[in-house]
Amino acid sequence: MSASEKDLSLFYQFAVERVAVGIHAIDTKGKTILYNDKMKEIEGFDFEELADRSLLEMFRFDQHESTLLQVLQSGMPVSNRKQTYWNRKGQEITTINDTYPVFDHGQLVGAIEISQDVTTLEKVVYQPLKKYEEPITFNSISAISDSMQQVIATAQKAAMIKLPVLLIGEAGTGKELIAEAIHFASSSEGQLHTLYCHGTDQEKIDRLGLDLAEHPSGTIYCERIDLLSLPLQEHLLKMAKSRATSDTYFIASVGEDPVDLISSEKLLKELYYFFSAMTIQLEPLRNRKEDIVPFVEDYLSRHRMHFGSIVSGLDAEVEELFLSYDWPGNLKELELILDEATSLLTTQEKITYQLLPQHFKAKTQKIGSATPEDFIFHSRKDLLPLDDYLREAEIYYLQKAMDLHRGNVTKAASALGMSRQNLQYRLRKIKKNEAQG
Ligand SMILES: Nc1ncnc2c1ncn2[C@@H]1O[C@H](COP(=O)(O)OP(=O)(O)OP(=O)(O)O)[C@@H](O)[C@H]1O
Numbered sequence: 514m515s516a517s518e519k520d521l522s523l524f525y526q527f528a529v530e531r532v533a534v535g536i537h538a539i540d541t542k543g544k545t546i547l548y549n550d551k552m553k554e555i556e557g558f559d560f561e562e563l564a565d566r567s568l569l570e571m572f573r574f575d576q577h578e579s580t581l582l583q584v585l586q587s588g589m590p591v592s593n594r595k596q597t598y599w600n601r602k603g604q605e606i607t608t609i610n611d612t613y614p615v616f617d618h619g620q621l622v623g624a625i626e627i628s629q630d631v632t633t634l635e636k637v638v639y640q641p642l643k644k645y646e647e648p649i650t651f652n653s654i655s656a657i658s659d660s661m662q663q664v665i666a667t668a669q670k671a672a673m674i675k676l677p678v679l680l681i682g683e684a685g686t687g688k689e690l691i692a693e694a695i696h697f698a699s700s701s702e703g704q705l706h707t708l709y710c711h712g713t714d715q716e717k718i719d720r721l722g723l724d725l726a727e728h729p730s731g732t733i734y735c736e737r738i739d740l741l742s743l744p745l746q747e748h749l750l751k752m753a754k755s756r757a758t759s760d761t762y763f764i765a766s767v768g769e770d771p772v773d774l775i776s777s778e779k780l781l782k783e784l785y786y787f788f789s790a791m792t793i794q795l796e797p798l799r800n801r802k803e804d805i806v807p808f809v810e811d812y813l814s815r816h817r818m819h820f821g822s823i824v825s826g827l828d829a830e831v832e833e834l835f836l837s838y839d840w841p842g843n844l845k846e847l848e849l850i851l852d853e854a855t856s857l858l859t860t861q862e863k864i865t866y867q868l869l870p871q872h873f874k875a876k877t878q879k880i881g882s883a884t885p886e887d888f889i890f891h892s893r894k895d896l897l898p899l900d901d902y903l904r905e906a907e908i909y910y911l912q913k914a915m916d917l918h919r920g921n922v923t924k925a926a927s928a929l930g931m932s933r934q935n936l937q938y939r940l941r942k943i944k945k946n947e948a949q950g
Contacts, residue, residue, distance in 0.1 A: 535628035557600035607635035649693040658801035672698035682795030685845030696732040703731035
């Protein structure tokens, strides 16, 4: 029997599940028909959430999802598109995507996206302050709010007495910057070794141990230890303890309250104790909006210096928008928006609304002003019966609320002005309809 006569579907299925890239395919109505394990990992789905998969995925219009719909609309592939976004767990993820339309005998049947996770690589390469070759010191950090000033004061103390530090804060709040500033203040000659725990394996931890044995006078910064599996956390702890008597200085970070992480068995208590001689909590940007404008001013002053531009600030409309937005990706997200906006600058003195990237404009648009085309994927001729339209609008709206509240039913229900039970009932009903339809 030749290879072409064999039923290869099992093999294809196996390959799709084992392959190291994320795969997401949708049909012409925008409904997910293929979503492999790697994609779940990239997008940060927990196992229990998977039961809600079709509901959660069908009507999401974040930047990284919209490429699939765009390809579906244009019938043209989009290749090599790099996207940075914040997944459902609040992790910052950078992917390089290829998105293709899929045809069957010339008829468009859907679109498929293939995503390569380059988060760790990106972190090593994307260091905005370093790209200007400036050493990161406490002076390079914008810190106007009381809470950030407190962070800097505590970090300076920690650097002076070289006590292990655990930095706590959402993605993009500046934990790595603080770690670098502490390192710089605590030692002038030692090296800073960073372990990016996202996607780390035992081998990388062992290699770090060997590096430290060779250069013991450095600092080790373990970024997001809560992203390591518990066995790898144990491995890291063993390695760190074996270096604890030397000159090595230890700093680590976590993305959430460590007490919650310990109680939900995502963080080893012993690892927490090892790193937490001092803890420093960085507030999310939405709780310290007074830092937004000074950060923008610092960013633009660097831009003027390095690119000779004359841009000096935000215009009133953009400032208002920036101050009203919640910044789930914190300062890193703001910085990426500024990177995109300034790349379009010519002779402007202010960042105007026109310079803002399309995906940001779409995200900050008020839900009430969305047109039906924004959330229902049908051609104009193909109008839906009102009941179907309302059902889809409900799915979209509830999903948006769940997204805004990061999957927290209680908070989403309160924002929607309904009881938790009512929201849960509606979500279950939608899920059941989906399963039947
Ligand atoms: N207070 C700040 N002043 C100047 N730049 C900042 C500040 N906070 C964050 N940034 C900018 O945002 C970027 C992201 O910050 P950083 O990588 O330190 O965040 P993080 O909390 O370590 O995020 P993650 O948990 O995803 O690693 C930095 O590269 C820096 O350019």
